[in-house]
Amino acid sequence: MKKISFILPCFNVGRYIAGCLDSIYAQDMPEDEYEVICVNDCSTDDTRDVILSYAAGHPNLSLIDHTVNLTAGGARNTGMNAAKGEYIWFVDPDDAIKENCLQELYATAREKDVDVMFFNYDDADVNLQVVKEDRTYPDSAVCSGQEFVATYFENKFASFGIIWREVYKTAFLREKGLQYPVMRKAQDVVFLWKVMLCAERVCSVSKAYYTYRSNPYSVTKHETLAKVAFSDRVLRGSEIVKMLEKKDILPAIADDMGRNMRWCANSSMEMISQMSMEERERFYDEIVLHRDALADLRPYMNRKHRILFNTSLGKRWWLVKAGLMCRLERKK
Secondary structure, eight states: OEEEEEEEEESSOTTTHHHHHHHHTSOSSOGGGEEEEEEEOSOSSSHHHHHHHHHTTOTTEEEEEOSSOOHHHHHHHHHHHHOOEEEEEEOOTTSEEOTTOHHHHHHHHHHHTOSEEEEEEEEEOTTOOEEEEEOOOOSOOOBOHHHHHHHHOTTOGGGOOOOSSEEEEHHHHHHTTOOOOOOSSSHHHHHHHHHHHHOSOEEEEEEEEEEEEOOTTSGGGOTTSHHHHHIIIIIHHHHHHHHTTOSOOOHHHHHHHHHHHHHHHTOHHHHHTTSOHHHHHHHHHHHHHTHHHHHHHGGGOOHHHHHHTOTTSOHHHHHHHHHHHHHHHHHO
């Protein structure tokens, strides 16, 4: 068994991935003790060629090609299913990890026998020059996932969704059947909350092992695209409704999740008001496609959003009604 499996979801990251792979190979752990799994999610640039050039010199790197674009969440699922490491580290291919950190990171996670181990990171500019240090976590004792969230993220549900600043025990993820939802945004938020609701052994270390690059091409920068907005509001909200059905959630965490779920249910109008007509048409198509998710969220919608998500309307009439409602929204 390998010690660590790096999983990189790759879509049109040709301009960045070489720097990421360079950082993964600048380590104090022999390459035959860890593996790098790059999942090419139907890239149209030179991403695949760059990966293959690295694979030629690094036998521990494997490339998996998707024939259908499954988004970052789907690509991570593919990587998880193929992983042979004791621990999994989800690394975004436009970021980097710290030099010579693997031995220490692995030794600490194994010594503490954790399901999840968090660490700190640095914010960097597009050239990976550090501009800010994030030091959220101390060297903590081992506790449950819910206790960890209550300690470090009380009333901060929306900010608790970064999946590259921790490593996960592979056996734990597989035992619990944890997978990412396939959606354009917020799949990492949903995944991490599912993890933390059932993890029994979680800790953090104060070291910074990761460098996050501010990427102007990231999907998070395109919130007025229909699929992105629908995922962030409706699909995320539906997933939270399902999570809230668990009976053993700490009250403070359930309250925080409930607030975020209600925000998801009642915040689409502001995004739709900023969309082009073409994107509004695509948003309607998402409404029709995801009726089940809407059914989960509908009891928590206000009257305005129940009207907006009335799928009995034809597309033409929906676009007219949505346009009128958006104009009223902007006048507020």
